[in-house]
Amino acid sequence: MDWMTIKSMSLIGGMACFIVLIAMMIDLASGLHKAKMRGEIRSSWGLKRTLTKFITYEGSIILAFFVDVFLYWSRLFELFHLNAITGVPVVTCLIGIFLLVVEFMSIMEKSDRKTKKDFSEAGELLTKVLESKALKDALVLALKAQENGSGTSSNGEEDGQ
Numbered sequence: 102m103d104w105m106t107i108k109s110m111s112l113i114g115g116m117a118c119f120i121v122l123i124a125m126m127i128d129l130a131s132g133l134h135k136a137k138m139r140g141e142i143r144s145s146w147g148l149k150r151t152l153t154k155f156i157t158y159e160g161s162i163i164l165a166f167f168v169d170v171f172l173y174w175s176r177l178f179e180l181f182h183l184n185a186i187t188g189v190p191v192v193t194c195l196i197g198i199f200l201l202v203v204e205f206m207s208i209m210e211k212s213d214r215k216t217k218k219d220f221s222e223a224g225e226l227l228t229k230v231l232e233s234k235a236l237k238d239a240l241v242l243a244l245k246a247q248e249n250g251s252g253t254s255s256n257g258e259e260d261g262q
Contacts, residue, residue: 103188106173106188107170107173109188110166110169110170110173110188110189110190110193111166113189113190113193113194114162114163114165114166114169114190114193117162117166117190117193117194117196117197118159118162118163120197120201121158121159121162121197121200121201121204122155122159124200124201124204124205125151125154125155125158125204127204127208128204128207128208129151131208132147158200161196161200162193162196162197162200165190165192165193165195165196165197166190166192166193168192168193169189169190169191169192169193172191172192173187173188
């Protein structure tokens with residue numbers, strides 16, 4: 102058993118944990134910032150979800166690392182003639198990449214969903230404004246005033262100088 106290989110695998114596993122932690126922090130900061138910009142309530146419930154996510158994500162990386170250690174000890178890669186990846190924490194790296202993609206999508210999804218919600222709310226407001234009787238009455242009055250006043254300027258003189 103080569104303990105140097107296990108140490109290098111541990112270093113890669115530790116880096117995967119750290120990088121995923123940084124991605125989670127970026128996602129949290131992004132979510133808090135967007136909620137603050139929108140005036141939404143930020144509660145302890147949302148922060149508790151982040152703790153659950155931390156435990157799930159980091160636990161997944163650690164378990165993937167254990168799988169990689171057992172793969173190394175069992176010499177399974179050598180059995181399948183995959184000597185090039187012997188001692189490489191492949192499962193840990195794949196899980197780490199997957200979690201980074203999930204975090205990236207989470208950040209992008211939040212911004213898209215909130216932007217769509219803004220457009221939806223603006224559309225609803227515009228629809229209400231356009232359907233309002235007061236607006237219709239004001240437009241009718243403005244059109245009548247325009248028709249009655251056509252051919253005269255604002256001071257009552259004829260145009261066409």
